[in-house]
Amino acid sequence: MWTFIFRRLLQCIPVIFGVALIAFGLSEASGSPIRGMLPQTASPELVQKMREYYGFDKPASERFVGYMGRLSRGDLGSSMVNHGLPVRDMIATGMTVTMKLALGAMIVATIFGGVSGILSAWRPNSLLDYGSSAFAAIGISFPAFFLAMLLMLVFAVKLQWLPIGGYQAGNVRYLILPCLSLGLITTASIARLTRNCLLETLSQDYIRTARAKGLGEAPVLLGHGMPNAMVPVVTVIGNDFASLLVGAVLTESIYGLPGIGSVIYNAIFSRDLPVIMGCCVFFALVFVLINLIVDITYAFLDPRIRYGN
Amino acid sequence: MAIDPASPILPAPDAGRGGVAEPPTAAGSDPVALALKRMLRNPRTLAALGIILMMILIAILAGVIAPYGYKEQVRGFELTAPGAKFTLGSDKLARDILSRIMYGARVSLTVGLVATALSMFIGVNVGLISAYFGGWVDATMMRVTDTFSAFPSLMLAIPITALFDKPSFGIVFFALGIVGWTGIARIVRAQVLTVKEMDYVTAARALGTTNTRIIFRHILPNCVSPIIVIATLSVGGNILAEAGLSFLGLSVQDPFPSWGGMLSSARNDFHAYWWVVVFPGSAIVLTVLSINLLGDGLRDALDPKRSALR
Numbered sequence A: 001m002w003t004f005i006f007r008r009l010l011q012c013i014p015v016i017f018g019v020a021l022i023a024f025g026l027s028e029a030s031g032s033p034i035r036g037m038l039p040q041t042a043s044p045e046l047v048q049k050m051r052e053y054y055g056f057d058k059p060a061s062e063r064f065v066g067y068m069g070r071l072s073r074g075d076l077g078s079s080m081v082n083h084g085l086p087v088r089d090m091i092a093t094g095m096t097v098t099m100k101l102a103l104g105a106m107i108v109a110t111i112f113g114g115v116s117g118i119l120s121a122w123r124p125n126s127l128l129d130y131g132s133s134a135f136a137a138i139g140i141s142f143p144a145f146f147l148a149m150l151l152m153l154v155f156a157v158k159l160q161w162l163p164i165g166g167y168q169a170g171n172v173r174y175l176i177l178p179c180l181s182l183g184l185i186t187t188a189s190i191a192r193l194t195r196n197c198l199l200e201t202l203s204q205d206y207i208r209t210a211r212a213k214g215l216g217e218a219p220v221l222l223g224h225g226m227p228n229a230m231v232p233v234v235t236v237i238g239n240d241f242a243s244l245l246v247g248a249v250l251t252e253s254i255y256g257l258p259g260i261g262s263v264i265y266n267a268i269f270s271r272d273l274p275v276i277m278g279c280c281v282f283f284a285l286v287f288v289l290i291n292l293i294v295d296i297t298y299a300f301l302d303p304r305i306r307y308g309n
Numbered sequence B: 001m002a003i004d005p006a007s008p009i010l011p012a013p014d015a016g017r018g019g020v021a022e023p024p025t026a027a028g029s030d031p032v033a034l035a036l037k038r039m040l041r042n043p044r045t046l047a048a049l050g051i052i053l054m055m056i057l058i059a060i061l062a063g064v065i066a067p068y069g070y071k072e073q074v075r076g077f078e079l080t081a082p083g084a085k086f087t088l089g090s091d092k093l094a095r096d097i098l099s100r101i102m103y104g105a106r107v108s109l110t111v112g113l114v115a116t117a118l119s120m121f122i123g124v125n126v127g128l129i130s131a132y133f134g135g136w137v138d139a140t141m142m143r144v145t146d147t148f149s150a151f152p153s154l155m156l157a158i159p160i161t162a163l164f165d166k167p168s169f170g171i172v173f174f175a176l177g178i179v180g181w182t183g184i185a186r187i188v189r190a191q192v193l194t195v196k197e198m199d200y201v202t203a204a205r206a207l208g209t210t211n212t213r214i215i216f217r218h219i220l221p222n223c224v225s226p227i228i229v230i231a232t233l234s235v236g237g238n239i240l241a242e243a244g245l246s247f248l249g250l251s252v253q254d255p256f257p258s259w260g261g262m263l264s265s266a267r268n269d270f271h272a273y274w275w276v277v278v279f280p281g282s283a284i285v286l287t288v289l290s291i292n293l294l295g296d297g298l299r300d301a302l303d304p305k306r307s308a309l310r
Helices: A002-029 A044-054 A060-072 A087-122 A127-140 A144-158 A173-202 A205-212 A217-255 A260-269 A273-301 A303-307 B031-040 B043-065 B097-133 B135-150 B154-162 B169-179 B182-195 B199-206 B211-247 B259-265 B275-302 B304-309
Strands: none
Touching (some): A002 A060, A002 B135, A087 A173, A144 A173, A217 A273, B043 B275, B097 B135, B097 B169, B135 B182, B154 B169, B182 B211
8 A cells, every 4th residue: 555655656746847847837928027017117227137136037947946946835926916915825815715615515516416326326227317317417518607607596686595695704605506506517427427337336246146135225235336336436526626626716706705716717807827827736736636635545445456557 | 628438428228237239230331330320320319419510500600690790789778688679688788699699609619629629639649659659758748648637627728828918719729729638648548558459450560561550550540439439528528618718708809709708798797687698508508418418429329338338
């Protein structure tokens, strides 16, 4: 197990390096920030002085080393709009909201997806199976922000059960609709994967044995089938968590939640490039971390992967 | 967009316990023709194909069949409900929503197709070269692939498009194309790794065939089925991604309509005027759903083993 974890950790290094390289390339392409810092009328000498002060006269390779250094200290640059607020701080504030949203959505998705997947696998090709498959097919074709708008129209405008938007720390009511709209989208992929994996597991010999010895349907499905079927589902849940974060970017602004999504949304509209780049690099690093955790969990659940190759 | 090739969206008609594969018919007939026949027997796939063809026709003929121009404003009819004057209502600038949806189909379909073509081109080449040459070439290319797939979908397309003050078609193609190639690269690589061990490849090599010829004449044709399926599904993924980018204002700019952009510009009005979001949003869902169903149909048709397995 430890060798596996070690090997997997080593694999992360080139990826993190590559992510940093892409991020550096993007921030280079976004132009030198000096222009934005000085008034239009600044003399060329002043611009030159500033360039030297911030190290922009150095070769790209040297600046990349500096960028890596800052990145490793968690320094993602600072906003060009919000009085030079560090991007790190904006992310930290935003994440408190986005994490709640993503976790809530994940719970919604796992419950709905798991239950509908198990029911479909229990009675394949039944009306229930077709219903939940159709639901899954529509779910993966739905833009998260469109579902967000529809749910808002129904539950906040028409029925007036829930607030129409905004956020109060500690008040769950403001999170219900955002979690539902993000969660329902993700439900689709979890449902169809649970169904397919469970169906495959149920065709195994040991399931027949369990049935033959007279075990009821529930223990067969949940006790014998699910533990094995869950293994691939874990990977998808990890991937889904990443897409939830992306979905959050598109839905938060609709509900007026002050998470990372709104940070990025506002940054796009004020052309605050360092903030956009910083958030995207942050997401990429989170994604690398999630994949790492998923792979380790996977190996933990399935010994064949641990000892393989 | 990440697409998991192992998980079809809908069960095949004969899926499930006791599902039996179709027995091979008329041994020796063209497998592609057989696959197409199988596909067209499935009413769901047929319906999906019909909707896609309709959307393509609408996109091409938008200039002829749209009742209004896409930026034509009918003063005094701002936010009019669907009815006789505007079939699907009008937006806050008194523009006909139906006409804008029709013109918007151009954006969605073109971006979907071109971005997919670009990412397929990159992905297929990377996968082929990586698997065929192996060794350090493979290792390097796969690390690059890992790096690109480390960015969760839009998170790389957003900063790329945000670099430009006025994002245009070309930039969106590029951004989505450069993001979406990693999945296909991995699949082609896996496929080539299996195929290149086959006896006929060894035979070709023994005859002195060049690498290029082996790759393109002997290996690639055997990877076509998965490529077709993934390409189809990724058109849908790219349409969704473009809608997301438009929603963030990072795609074609108003007044030219895109479905995501229509939702975005209606974000302050939709509480009171539902039609400004419901129809453009439904256009996205209907199109992407049809493409996904077609992709599933293609998968089942091209690989009968799959539908038998499940």
